Amino acid sequence: MKHKLEISIASFSDKGIKADNDDCLSCCIPDNHVSKNSVLKHKGIVIAIADGMSSSEAGKEASHACINGFINDYYSTPDSWTVQNSTQKILSALNNWLYSRGHTDYQSARGMVTTLTILILKSTTAHIFHIGDSRIYRLRDEQLEQLTRDHRVWISDEKNYLNRAMGIDLHLDIDYRKVPLEKDDIFLLSTDGIHDFISSKSLREILNSSSAKNYDNDLLTQKCHAIAQQVIDNNSDDNLSLQLLKIDNLPLPEEEEVLQKAHELPFPPPLEPGMILDGYKILKEIHASKRTQVYSAQHQQSNDKVILKTPSINFEDDEYFIEQFLHEEWAGKRIDSPYVLKVITPEQKPKALYYVTEFLDGITLRDWMKQNPLPSVDIVIPIVEQLAKGLRAFHRLEMLHQDLKPENIIISPEGKVKIIDFGSVKIAGINELRKNLNTEENLLGTLNYSAPEFYLGQSGGERSDLYSLAVITYELLNNSLPFGKEMPEKATFRQLSQLKYISSIHLNPMVPNWMDGAIQKALSLDIKLRHEDVFEFLHDLKHPNPHFLNTIATPLIEHNPVLVWRSISIVLFITNLVLFYFLVK
Secondary structure: OOOOOEEEEEEEEEOOOOOOOOEEEEEEOOOOOHHHHHHHHHOOEEEEEEEEOOOOOOHHHHHHHHHHHHHHHHOOOOOOOOHHHHHHHHHHHHHHHHHHHHHHHOOOOOOOOEOEEEEEEEOOEEEEEEEOOOEEEEEEOOEEEEOOOOOEEEOOOOOEEEOOOEOOOOOOOOEEEEEEOOOOOEEEEEOHHHHOOOOHHHHHHHHHOOOHHHOOHHHHHHHHHHHHHHHHHOOOOOOEEEEEEEEEEOOOOOHHHHHHHHHOOOOOOOOOOOOEEOOEEEEEEEEEOOOEEEEEEEEOOOOOEEEEEEEOHHHOOOHHHHHHHHHHHHHHHOOOOOOEOOEEOOOOOOOOOOEEEEOOOOEEHHHHHHHOOOOOHHHHHHHHHHHHHHHHHHHHOOEEOOOOOHHHEEEOOOOOEEEOOOOOOEEOOOOOHHHHOOOOOOOOOOOOOOOHHHHOOOOOOHHHHHHHHHHHHHHHHHOOOOOOOOOOOOOOHHHHHOOOOOOHHHOOOOOOHHHHHHHHHHOOOOHHHOOOOHHHHHHHHHOOOHHHHOOOOOOHHHHOHHHHHHHHHHHHHHHHHHHHHHHHO
16 A cells, blocks of 8 residues: 555636636646655645735736746745744735835835635645635545635625735735645635536535545546536626646545544543444453553454554543554554554444554563574574564664563464554654653663663664664573663662673573673663664674674673682582591591
């Protein structure tokens, strides 16, 4: 499935019974070249329509200046600017220019006046900017809705005037709203020569005479001509202009768009086996905590087995919790890797707050480690390699997992490994959802697997995930933690600096010295001393690094002096017994 914003569009514009066409319309879709992908992502698609006021001396020039000027300037604004900020700055400048030209060149307050209606499609949101009496309609689920309101004042049935338009006043008052997009949405932009001479009912009938799913450019063109023809039959006395477009495909939403769901979707009730939620039949509850419930379910149409994760109703009024829950789904949908749990986009629009993942057949790595306390190196390395590839998928998207631990890893009976749980994922460029939390009480990750920098309140990086991977590698090989004991719950710099790495030679002599050296480097308390990335660590695990070949293991007397002296005492005691025996004899 393609995750890209794509539309089909058609337009119609004609002077009608008038001598000249004062309308102007345009659409700008950044092309599909790689160099333009960022333009589509950061700026989106612009569709605009304008109607030069008939009583204006230069209405046609005004409408063309607005449309062409806006499109040229909009795509030149910085990527860091929001759609609203970019558009309002440009429209303010255009309005000042129209007003100034109208007064200087035409000596009239209505020298260059035009309506202007702009639809900007970015990610999964439609941004609407509107002034005047042109219109935008949306057809969704066969229902037609007008998304703009006319800025026209009616004095009587025969007399009316525009009270807001581009170029009519130095003060610019633009209507702005944004609405979520859905696949197969149909949008209609029109000037008053169209919508003043056809009823909403007739528009709806023409648009609904074909299924929205079947709309393509040819069908959209046919619909445009059908609407125009009915308007002409209804004796329209103005220019005729309209644009008709369909949302063919949508990208994955930005996080702020996902979080908007928090205010739209209710929490699902506690689910029982046999219950059906949006086409998913609940099979059984797999796990429940005070925060979430996890169910196995089956899609009724495809019969595919899936996992449903739902939020606990105990947090129904907790805005942070809701945002965090949605953050998990948003992060998971962005990663496409055979070594990471796949989050599924349901075909049916959800009616409640939950998300769906693939069903995994297996057990947690924690349970696997209990069943296999000291696996061979040949078994451990493939597991670590899969985890490294999974982490690499996060890091390529500038994401950090931040909570890698055996409980968040599933291993199948065939030895296939997948990283699960996206609750602690951090995405570059996005403010962490934890900004409102007390960081002392909410350490990123899990005790014993979190990198030391997190204990000290520092921001992590890819090497922080590497540290967690190294702890798991050590534990797989040695059935123990690398520093011999659990981390203090609120470790200080002094406590961390006193930690001593325990060489694998004391726990599992089958671990090569160079492999243990690679693990020790990845577990450096100083983040700068670790490997550059997980693949460099993986390479050192699989290939003897000369730097680690001559590494001398920590002497046992330094690691466990009590054991050493106790052993010496036992040996001396036995020696004395032997000597005593011979002396007595």
